[in-house]
Amino acid sequence: MAKEINTIGVLTSGGDAPGMNAAIRAVVREALYKGKKVKGIKRGYAGLLNEEIVDMDAKSVSDTISRGGTILQTARCMEFVTEEGQQLGAEICRKHGIDAIVVIGGDGSFKGAQKLAALGINTIGLPGTIDLDIACTDYTIGFDTACNTAMEAIDKIRDTSTSHERCSVIEVMGRGAGYIALWCGIANGAEEILLPEKYDHDEQKLIGHIINARKLGKQHYIIINAEGIGDSQNMAKRIEAATGVETRATILGHMQRGGSPTCKDRVYATTMGAMAVDLLCEGKSNRVVGYKNGEFVDFDIDEALAMKKNIPDYMYGISQSLV
Numbered sequence: 001m002a003k004e005i006n007t008i009g010v011l012t013s014g015g016d017a018p019g020m021n022a023a024i025r026a027v028v029r030e031a032l033y034k035g036k037k038v039k040g041i042k043r044g045y046a047g048l049l050n051e052e053i054v055d056m057d058a059k060s061v062s063d064t065i066s067r068g069g070t071i072l073q074t075a076r077c078m079e080f081v082t083e084e085g086q087q088l089g090a091e092i093c094r095k096h097g098i099d100a101i102v103v104i105g106g107d108g109s110f111k112g113a114q115k116l117a118a119l120g121i122n123t124i125g126l127p128g129t130i131d132l133d134i135a136c137t138d139y140t141i142g143f144d145t146a147c148n149t150a151m152e153a154i155d156k157i158r159d160t161s162t163s164h165e166r167c168s169v170i171e172v173m174g175r176g177a178g179y180i181a182l183w184c185g186i187a188n189g190a191e192e193i194l195l196p197e198k199y200d201h202d203e204q205k206l207i208g209h210i211i212n213a214r215k216l217g218k219q220h221y222i223i224i225n226a227e228g229i230g231d232s233q234n235m236a237k238r239i240e241a242a243t244g245v246e247t248r249a250t251i252l253g254h255m256q257r258g259g260s261p262t263c264k265d266r267v268y269a270t271t272m273g274a275m276a277v278d279l280l281c282e283g284k285s286n287r288v289v290g291y292k293n294g295e296f297v298d299f300d301i302d303e304a305l306a307m308k309k310n311i312p313d314y315m316y317g318i319s320q321s322l323v
Ligand code: ADP
Pocket: 013, 014, 015, 045, 046, 075, 076, 077, 078, 079, 080, 081, 082, 105, 106, 107, 108, 109, 110, 111, 112, 113, 115, 129
């Protein structure tokens, strides 16, 4: 018999992402609509262990759908990786009458949710990360906004790069994954896209491409370099020394994590938030919501964590052929 859920907790964990507030709002409002109580847990698992738990009502999430960041704050918490930390987390949930938690974060956060589920607290994970590096889903909350933010910044860099006839190395976030780099590379029509999953580190070949482009009369040369490769400042110096083309590096950094979420991030995050509550009300636990082949779906967290994700071959191919 499925356990009846009366009170649902919600937390954000790991790096923040635009759209997390839309997801929190949907969790709160859908839970209230279904007659459940909601508690917000501040600062991820760290806040759970510190009992930073607040009652939430419909008004707690007013005026939040358009706001970047997360109103619940987020944190990384090493104590929760330990068995003692997880036991304490489950005990605190019981003490506060929380029978279920919606965890918005990445793979690391889902591992925490998996542990809580095993300790009797029903959990649902929502994929919240700008990196798109969660295997069970084609969409993660915040990726669309981060790509749009980076794309607009890169357009601006391209303007000045063209005026000065420079080469630009622009580093985008993504941790070990190259999805933001791939999407921006295509959206900005970059001459070169360096992804950790694909780059062969043949800098001589890259330098040859720049020299050739200059001979053909190209006034700029935009290289989108993924954070997982990094070293952009030194790369720019080496390129300038080898080609004689003035080269500047820009690391876009945390601006990619902020800002008002795009329409897509608001709508998808809202759908996922509501779905998390619906799954809990059906008695489901240890599940993660994803978006696959045009549909919102859910997977067992254990299966989701075992899945592998690759850079789509066709997209990568065109990023190379359309330069
Ligand atoms: P993300 O969720 O974006 O992948 P992290 O990997 O930093 O980010 O994980 C966020 C938090 O999730 C960690 O700080 C920790 O509290 C929790 N977490 C990560 N791995 C585990 C684990 N193996 N077991 C329990 N909790 C974990």
